[in-house]
Amino acid sequence: MNDTNIQANPKQEDKEVTYPGIEGGLTRRQFIKTAGLIAGAALTEGALVATTPKIAVPAVIKGTRLHLLQWSNFVPPADDEIRRQAAEWGKQMGVEVTIETINANDLQARIASAIESGTGPDIVQMLHNWPYLYASGCVDVDDVAEKVEKMYGGFYKQIRDVSFVEGRYKAVPYHIVGAAMTYREDWFKEVGVEKFPDNWDEYRKVGKMLKDKGRPFGQTFGHTFGDAPAFAYPYLWSFGGKEVEEDGKTVALDSKETLQAVEFIVALWKDVFDETGLSWDDTSNNRAFLSEQISCTLNGASIYFVAKKQYPELAKRINHAVMPAGPAGRFHYHVTFEHAIMNYSKNVEAAKEFLLFLMDKPNFYKWFEIAEGYSVAPGPDHENHPLWQKDPRMLAFKDIGKLGHAIGYPAPPTRSASEALSKYIIVDVFARAIQGESPKKAIEWGASELRNVYKS
Amino acid sequence: MKPNVKSVENQVEQVSDYADSKLTSMEYVGLAVKEIEEKKRDKLKSGYLERENILAYILVAPAVIILVLFIAYPFVLGVWLSLTDKTVGHEGSFVGLQNFRNILKSQIFLQTVQNTFVYTGVATVLKLVFGLALALVLNRQFKFKRLVRASMLLPWIIPTVLSTLAWLWMFDATFSVFNWILVHLGILKRGLVWLGDPHLAMVSVIIVNAWRGIPFFAISLLAGLQTIPPDLYEAADMDGAGSFAKFWHITLPMLMPVLLVVLIFSVIVTFADFQVVYVLTRGGPSNSTHLFATLAYQVALASGRLGEGAAISLFMFPFLLLVIIVQLWYIRREQ
Numbered sequence: 001m002n003d004t005n006i007q008a009n010p011k012q013e014d015k016e017v018t019y020p021g022i023e024g025g026l027t028r029r030q031f032i033k034t035a036g037l038i039a040g041a042a043l044t045e046g047a048l049v050a051t052t053p054k055i056a057v058p059a060v061i062k063g064t065r066l067h068l069l070q071w072s073n074f075v076p077p078a079d080d081e082i083r084r085q086a087a088e089w090g091k092q093m094g095v096e097v098t099i100e101t102i103n104a105n106d107l108q109a110r111i112a113s114a115i116e117s118g119t120g121p122d123i124v125q126m127l128h129n130w131p132y133l134y135a136s137g138c139v140d141v142d143d144v145a146e147k148v149e150k151m152y153g154g155f156y157k158q159i160r161d162v163s164f165v166e167g168r169y170k171a172v173p174y175h176i177v178g179a180a181m182t183y184r185e186d187w188f189k190e191v192g193v194e195k196f197p198d199n200w201d202e203y204r205k206v207g208k209m210l211k212d213k214g215r216p217f218g219q220t221f222g223h224t225f226g227d228a229p230a231f232a233y234p235y236l237w238s239f240g241g242k243e244v245e246e247d248g249k250t251v252a253l254d255s256k257e258t259l260q261a262v263e264f265i266v267a268l269w270k271d272v273f274d275e276t277g278l279s280w281d282d283t284s285n286n287r288a289f290l291s292e293q294i295s296c297t298l299n300g301a302s303i304y305f306v307a308k309k310q311y312p313e314l315a316k317r318i319n320h321a322v323m324p325a326g327p328a329g330r331f332h333y334h335v336t337f338e339h340a341i342m343n344y345s346k347n348v349e350a351a352k353e354f355l356l357f358l359m360d361k362p363n364f365y366k367w368f369e370i371a372e373g374y375s376v377a378p379g380p381d382h383e384n385h386p387l388w389q390k391d392p393r394m395l396a397f398k399d400i401g402k403l404g405h406a407i408g409y410p411a412p413p414t415r416s417a418s419e420a421l422s423k424y425i426i427v428d429v430f431a432r433a434i435q436g437e438s439p440k441k442a443i444e445w446g447a448s449e450l451r452n453v454y455k456s
Numbered sequence: 457m458k459p460n461v462k463s464v465e466n467q468v469e470q471v472s473d474y475a476d477s478k479l480t481s482m483e484y485v486g487l488a489v490k491e492i493e494e495k496k497r498d499k500l501k502s503g504y505l506e507r508e509n510i511l512a513y514i515l516v517a518p519a520v521i522i523l524v525l526f527i528a529y530p531f532v533l534g535v536w537l538s539l540t541d542k543t544v545g546h547e548g549s550f551v552g553l554q555n556f557r558n559i560l561k562s563q564i565f566l567q568t569v570q571n572t573f574v575y576t577g578v579a580t581v582l583k584l585v586f587g588l589a590l591a592l593v594l595n596r597q598f599k600f601k602r603l604v605r606a607s608m609l610l611p612w613i614i615p616t617v618l619s620t621l622a623w624l625w626m627f628d629a630t631f632s633v634f635n636w637i638l639v640h641l642g643i644l645k646r647g648l649v650w651l652g653d654p655h656l657a658m659v660s661v662i663i664v665n666a667w668r669g670i671p672f673f674a675i676s677l678l679a680g681l682q683t684i685p686p687d688l689y690e691a692a693d694m695d696g697a698g699s700f701a702k703f704w705h706i707t708l709p710m711l712m713p714v715l716l717v718v719l720i721f722s723v724i725v726t727f728a729d730f731q732v733v734y735v736l737t738r739g740g741p742s743n744s745t746h747l748f749a750t751l752a753y754q755v756a757l758a759s760g761r762l763g764e765g766a767a768i769s770l771f772m773f774p775f776l777l778l779v780i781i782v783q784l785w786y787i788r789r790e791q
Contacts, residue, residue, distance in 0.1 A: 108757050115545045133760040137545035222652065223740030276629030278741040279652030288630045415543065415759055422758030423564060424740065431742040435654065445563060452562045 061350035062094040068354070070125035071104035071337075074177075074302055078371040082358070085367070089357045095350050105225070111137075114342065122345035123355065126338045128421075129162040129406055129413035131171040138170045138340040144352050145169035148359045152379025158404030159336040159378045162413050171338035172355050173378035175368075178334050178400040179230045180320040182289065182303050183296035187215055187317075196321030200238070200264065203324040207272030210295045217272050218294035220280035221431040226335065227282050228427045229407070231298045233333045236261050236426060237409060238326025243420060243450055248411035251454055253429070253447040257328070262430060262439040269434045278431060290314070298323065300335075301374045301397060320396035322403060332403040337375070373397050419453045537766035544760040555767035565768065568739075568746040572772075575662060575747060576726045582666040583722060584715075587673020592707075594674065595681045605678075612671040620735040623664045627651050627736065651737050654744030661745050664732050669725075673718055680714030681707070713787060720783045724776055748772050 068086070073079045083099050090097040102110065104127060111130070114120030115137035131138060145163065149155050155163075159173040181196060188196070191210060197203040207217045220227050236242070240257035244250060269275070274294050277285075285297040290306060292314075297303075307315035323332055339358075341351040357363060364377065369387055373394045376382050380399070388398045408417030420426065429446035433439045538555055542548025559565045594605055611619060626633050627650035635647025650660045684707065692702050730749035733739060739746035739754070748769055756765020 112544045112757055112760065112762075133543075134545055221741070223738035276647075276649045276652055279627075279629045279649050279657070279737075281738075284629060287628075291630060293630055415761070419755065419759035419761060422754045424743075428740075428742040431740070435742065449562060449564060452558060455558070 061347065061353060064347050064350050065096045065098070066090075066123070066347055066350050066354055067098045067100065067121040068123040068125070068339075069100045069102065069107070069110065069121035071107060071127070072101040073371070074300075075305070075371045075374050078367055078375070081367045081370050085358060085363055086354075089354060093350070093353070095354075097354065114344075118344040120342065120344070122342060122347050122351045124340050124342060125174065126171055126340050127335060129408075129418060131163050131338055131340055132165050132413055133415055133418055134340065135165045135170045137342055137344075139343045139345070139348055140168045140170065141172050141341060141352065141355075142169045144355050144359075145172045147356065148172055149379065151359065151361055152377050152381040155379050156401040156404060158334060158401070158406050159338070161406040162336055163338045171340040172359065174337040174339050174359070175375040175378060176334045176336050176401050176404065177300050177375050178397045178404075179227075179298050179300055179332060180396045180400055181296060181323060182299045182301075182318060182320055184215070185317055185319040187213075187295045196319070197324050199325045200268075204264075204268055204272055207268070207296070211272055215293075215295040216274040217296040218274045218277055218280070218285045218288050219297060220277050220282075220285060221427055221434060222278055222280050223424050223427070224281040226300075227280070227285060227298065228424065229421055230333050230335070232427045232430055233407060233409075234323055234331035234403075234405070235265070235326070237331040237405060238323070238328055239264070240326070240328035242410060243417070243426060243446075244408060244411045244454055246410045248408065248414055248416070249454060251447055251450045253450055254443055258429075258443050259439055261326075262433045262443060265430045266433050266439065278434065301372075301394065304393065305372070305374065315393075319393050322396055322400060330403055331405055332400060333407070334401065334404045336378075336404075336406075376401055416454045420450055423449065423453070425449045425453070534766045534770060537763050538770045540763045541761075542763045544762060548763050551763070555764050556771075558764065559767055559771070564743050564746065565751065567743050568748060568751045568768075569771070571658070571743075571745060572727060572747045574658065575665070575729070575745075576723060579662045579665040579669065579726050580719070580722055582662070583669040583673050584719065586666070587670045587718075588677055588715075590670060590674035591677035591681055592703075594678050605675075608674060609671050611668050612675075616668060616731040617735055619668065620664055620732050623660075623667075624651075624736055627660050652741055654741055657737050657741060657745050661733050661736055664736065665726060665729060668732070669722060673722065676714060676718045677711060680711045684710045716783050716787055720780060723779050727776060728772060 070082075079099075079101055086097040086099050089095070100121065107125070107127065108130070110120070111124055111126070111134055114124070115134060126134070146169070149160075155173050156176065159176055163169055163171045163173050183196060187210060188194075188206065191206065191213070193206050193209075197206050210216065219231050221232070222228060236258065239261035241253065241255060241261050242257075243253050245252045274288065280288075285294065285299060286303050286306065288294045289297055289299075289303050290311065301320070304315060304318050304320070307318055323330060339355050341348055341355070345351055358367075361381070365382070365385060368375065368377065368382065368385070373387055373391075376397060378401075380401070383399055388395060406413040406417075407421050408414060411417065425446050429442045432442040432445060437445075537548070539550060539552060540548030541551045541554070590608070594601070594608070598604075625631065629647075629649055629652060632647055632650060634650070635644070638644040639647055648656060651657045688706050688710075689702055692706060697705070728749055729747055730753065733745050733747050733750050734753070737745045739750050748771060752765045752769040755768060756762050
């Protein structure tokens with residue numbers, strides 16, 4: 001099983017030799033030995049590798065415990081696979097591994113209390129730019145992250161930017177849940193549209209035709225953590241608007257680019273969107289789409305997955321596409337997932353070994369296949385995976401990772417960017433204009449709130 | 457003066473004890489003295505339990521410890537945090553009133569203040585009016601009285617998050633049952649966007665809060681109603697008072713102490729409410745339903761700015777203190 005990994009990564013340091021699965025272990029060690037690539041890192045581990053013929057378990061981690069906290073995946077079998085892998089690794093290493101899954105919305109409260117009290121899970125899964133928020137509570141994981149980076153042919157920009165905090169990796173990029181335009185191919189064809197609109201003007205034109213037929217597009221501008229920012233941020237960027245300059249201090253929302261974006265959203269709202277969208281949460285557009293009320297919405301692959309299971313006829317009419325481009329280009333904002341090792345952990349070595357095991361390509365791809373492309377790898381390596389040949393309707397998700405940018409763009413995704421996000425300032429600039437405030441005033445409001453957040 | 461029956465009975469008992477015991481009178485007295493001395497010794501042993509000023513402290517201690525641990529300590533810590541720039545994982549440094557100055561510059565915060573007062577004011581009035589009405593109705597005799605009284609408590613008993621989730625579905629933009637009814641009755645042409653319009657969203661969260669709080673008012677006030685002596689009403693009937701006059705001159709004044717206590721509780725809980733808004737709108741759309749608690753939670757936990765979050769929630773304190781002082785003063789004056 002690990003053979004693939006060996007071929008892909010002949011230049012591993014000896015420390016990494018100790019983690020992988022049993023089946024390929026021996027060949028692998030021999031391979032590395034013959035390749036003569038044992039660079040002396042930790043002496044004891046080096047000695048273990050050199051003297052023991054079988055799988056080497058680092059003495060420091062044997063008989064210890066490891067606790068990993070992560071969200072309850074929207075694709076439940078994916079969680080089962082993680083548990084299975086954890087049990088497998090734990091058995092090999094003699095480590096008792098606990099995988100705890102909780103609602104994604106509750107993670108932050110858990111992280112905050114764990115860091116403040118200095119006790120809790122050894123590894124915590126973070127979302128978005130949280131490594132920035134909790135950097136002081138996390139161990140540097142440059143060694144692990146750099147190995148993973150090599151495995152996956154580099155990291156996508158968004159997930160690298162949120163994990164790499166002021167010159168150090170504070171978390172190991174894990175996976176990305178991509179957002180794509182989910183649309184009704186059949187209805188698009190009915191109005192003579194064969195290909196999903198490539199830019200916002202076309203998007204508006206097509207949307208208007210469909211809304212006139214009682215099949216609007218759906219987009220939330222409510223306070224909801226997933227879908228609202230996933231649309232509002234990249235939409236703003238695609239017009240060239242931004243909340244702050246690259247220095248991360250000078251608020252730059254008040255620009256003619258932002259004005260253009262806001263004016264255009266008011267037009268979109270009238271011409272294209274379902275007007276109940278201001279109240280939607282992350283599940284509303286799924287329901288509206290599945291009940292055939294809307295013809296297009298930005299979402300993860302979950303709508304399609306539910307349709308495949310429950311409404312197979314509908315699933316055949318769904319397709320996905322990347323977001324339309326604006327004057328400044330094409331952008332996306334995805335939900336990124338990272339693993340951080342907490343610095344109160346007494347088992348950092350085991351945690352690092354375990355993360356390498358999870359990110360080991362055979363293991364990761366097994367999990368990836370179970371999630372059917374709902375999550376993609378942190379780097380472009382997966383783009384060549386045979387999974388993408390299986391279902392052409394999922395193809396849009398294949399390289400969507402490339403288009404992702406982190407909040408705060410073009411500045412780093414700092415705590416201030418987080419506060420701006422959690423206060424829904426960008427989302428609300430659009431929401432205010434939609435509700436009838438003049439675009440100029442809405443932007444002024446947003447800029448003044450942002451100055452408060454960025455303390456400038 | 458009535459003869460003290462008890463002591464007479466006691467003496468009779470003692471005499472008959474003596475008669476039954478077949479002891480001489482001296483022996484009997486000796487035993488009695490011995491018993492008294494033993495009791496004295498016991499009393500010395502447990503002396504500190506007998507002394508009221510010490511016993512009082514011992515009995516109060518658990519309550520005080522709990523108050524200090526779970527109320528006073530977090531409160532003092534909250535005050536301290538609000539004066540620092542603490543974030544999760546960082547020791548904050550003292551920044552004086554900087555957080556408060558920052559917050560006051562934010563329109564989101566000013567809107568939150570306004571929202572909180574509207575929310576508390578309207579919801580409390582609704583709860584008071586409907587709660588009182590319900591209590592008056594329940595105080596009458598009717599069939600299945602117990603069953604109705606018990607079932608009325610349901611909204612109050614069900615965990616708030618659960619019942620609010622049910623409301624979330626009823627307000628859903630696509631599947632709202634209210635909209636379905638309104639459209640099918642021909643009252644509206646198309647459904648309302650309950651949680652998507654700033655004003656309707658506020659109306660919605662207030663409705664849910666009131667729905668949940670009415671049983672608390674009703675049951676507490678019902679208990680108060682039952683303590684009013686019926687002869688007052690009989691006397692009023694004799695004087696030819698109408699039912700409104702009876703309510704205004706008897707029921708309301710007699711109910712006032714209970715009413716005030718219920719009001720204090722309700723205002724405090726509503727002012728600091730979190731769950732209803734967090735489940736229904738998370739403060740949206742465009743901050744039209746944010747309350748102190750929801751905003752503080754977002755700032756403190758979602759962006760990790762504990763200092764600023766603490767400052768936001770501390771803004772509740774002066775107002776709540778005022779409410780309590782005014783109402784306690786009123787109650788004391790009444791007594």
